[in-house]
Amino acid sequence: LTITLGLAACGSGGGIDGGDGDDIDVTSADTVWRLAFNQTEEHPQYLAAVELGEALYEATDGRYGIEVYANELLGTQADVVNNVSEGSVEMMYIGGPVMESFNEDFIVFNLPYMFASQEAQAGVFADTEVTGDLFASIEESKGITVLAALFAGVRNVYNAERPVVEPEDLDGLKLRVQQSDSQVRMIELMGGVASPMGQGEVYTALQSGVLDGAENNETVYNALNHDEVAEYYSYTRHLMIPDYLLMNTDILADMSDEDREAFQALIPDLVESANTGFLEFIDESIAASEEAGAQFNDDVNVEAFRERVTPLVEESINNPVRQDLFDAVQQYNEQFPAGS
Ligand code: GCU
Incomplete structure (x- = not known):
């Protein structure tokens, strides 16, 4: 409990300007989910998750918000994924290979020289006929839902x-x-x-x-x-290899149908924002x-x-x-x- 309280001050927190000049304090939501991330606050996946939290807050009239914890504050991906499975952390980004400990079949998407292009990778992950059973397998066995698969560079x-x-x-x-x-x-x-x-x-x-x-x-x-x-x-x-956005399955299921649909409708924007931002981030990173x-x-x-x-x-x-x-x-x- 002490650790949880201590860290509560370190997430993306409240008072973020949603871009329209209004400050949205996502931590004032009735329910605040924690999203674990192992990169910095400049990373496009971080920024996309903060935007998702604000959009969720607005779409649910303040019933839900997301606080994003960067810099591996909540632990390594291999540790946190167990917390997401148990529900003590609601959401996380995870690199593909770490998923292999839950279902080794995930390995196919993590093999060297597997995807010929970013477009080929995006095509696979947009095709639920390809990924559906694989993703469902960890909902049933581990209580983890894959909300999205993201481009994570080469x-x-x-x-x-x-x-x-x-x-x-x-x-x-x-x-x-x-x-x-x-x-x-x-x-x-x-x-x-x-x-x-x-x-x-x-x-x-x-x-x-x-x-x-x-x-x-x-x-x-x-x-x-x-x-x-x-x-x-x-x-x-x-x-x-992709990064996945994961969520605890029961927590998702506990939402009202209306709130869950509103939440899921926001996911394509997160993918778009994170993937577009990633390409720019690569160029900036090389220059730096x-x-x-x-x-x-x-x-x-x-x-x-x-x-x-x-x-x-x-x-x-x-x-x-x-x-x-x-x-x-x-x-x-x-x-x-x-x-x-
Ligand atoms: C990338 C990837 C992360 C992964 C990290 C790593 O940043 O996006 O998901 O955890 O590499 O090598 O650990």
Whole structure:
């Protein structure tokens, strides 16, 4: 209880200007949900969640509001997802690989070089015939509803030692990965040494030399100051994995039909706002990292990395559910090939 009260002062809070000049104090809502986030307050997903909270407050005449807790304040994604399952935290953003601990079939969307383009990925996640059963599986088993899947950039490797061109350049480098077995296996196949951990510990581990590097999109690289301590960023383009917006299923079900429909009608705006903002955020992040002295290297043998990780793809597509998901992704890849 003490912790909860202590943290209550740290969320996105009240008095936010909704853009129309009126201050909306979402914390004055009858019910205030907490949304856990592991990135900064500048991140477009944070801003989109704050907008969602304000729009929800207005749409429900103050019956509901959302307070967004940034910077991993409520815990690592791997920890918080259990709280969302129990209902002690109502909502969160989570990286795809962390979902694998609940249903391993989620792995299909987290495999290296899986989506040919952002459009292909968006097509898959807009198609409820593809995702419906997978998402329903964790409603039933874990009490978690997937409200949305978001674009979360393309991930590349970075380290303090050297630009990476070939898999051999990762030899002996200890790289942080997200908390999931598939991510460990991926980095090992790519040629590095994998170290899974939550986002919040990475900077210190890089700074102290416990880690040589990590893999992530440009926004994390800059916003969390990894560019200061790992100056070589190399475009392996090995992952395009979604972030999901999750909610406790019972809490959603407890709303009146009218309020729930009003809430769900606001989700497409969140997706649009977060995804559009993300593209701009990437450009700003690259410029800021270059300013800080980081070196971006696009001279990477991507084909060599792609070949290295093929075993992970092959061993992961090992049941009919995953095969169907995989085939569906390929259809969207054909429709929206790279560079489309
Ligand atoms: C990205 C992603 C997050 C993820 C993070 C990480 O920021 O959007 O969901 O948690 O990377 O590597 O931990």
